[in-house]
Amino acid sequence: MISIKKLIPILIIISNNALGNISKDNSQISNLIFSNIKEKKIEINEVTNLALSLEILLPKKIVQNELEKFYNNLGKFKKEKKVIICDITSKGESLSFFSKTEKNKKKVVINISDGKELKNIISLTNVLDSFKKILMRRFLNDYIKKIEDSISRIDKIQNRTIRKNPKKLEMNIGFFYNVYQKNESKKISLKSSLESLYEELDRVKIQYNSIN
Secondary structure, X not given: OOOHHHHHHHHHHHHHHOOOOHHHXXXXXXXXXXXXXXXXXXXXXXXXXEEEEEEEOOOHHHHHHHHHHHHHHHOEEEEEOOEEEEEXXXXXXXEEEEEEEEEEOOEEEEEEEOOOOOOOHHHHHHHHHHHHHHHHHHHHHHHHHHHHHHHHHHHHHHHHHHHOOOHHHHXXXXXXXXXXXXXXXXXXXXXXXXXXXXXXXXXHHHHHHOOX
């Protein structure tokens, strides 16, 4: 299963190629992580049902945990072997459906069905669309943490470089002068990296906050 750590470099490429259009960036990331929602037949307990299916390029454990939290917030749910049954009641209306999560190569597949030949297809589509937004927030939030860790790491390296500058640099003697040049060029490079990371951090935070 592909991990979030392996997906983040792909996200960096997308971010570097973006033109500052936040909705476009989110669309690119969404297309990378999610397939289109499509109809397909699934079999549960030897009964065939028409279901909506969504493929997700994230670790199954993350998808499963977020899905259960999502269902818990929606209403009541219970697990029966590999199937989750969820009941939602809102404003006097109710929706009952079940979902099954499975792996397909590197992707996690969520299938949801109302057991009524998708009589509630609009509501079920809304459920999957809402879950996609939750996973998008999770993905971007993990990416933000990674950038912040990189900033912290570079800050430590830069501070250590500054502390280790030889006191005898004023002597301008060969070895110390070379050390000085090396350290100064390293500091310039680190500062440049920090600036890029802060810019990326700000941009990804805007993307995160733009998800409605």
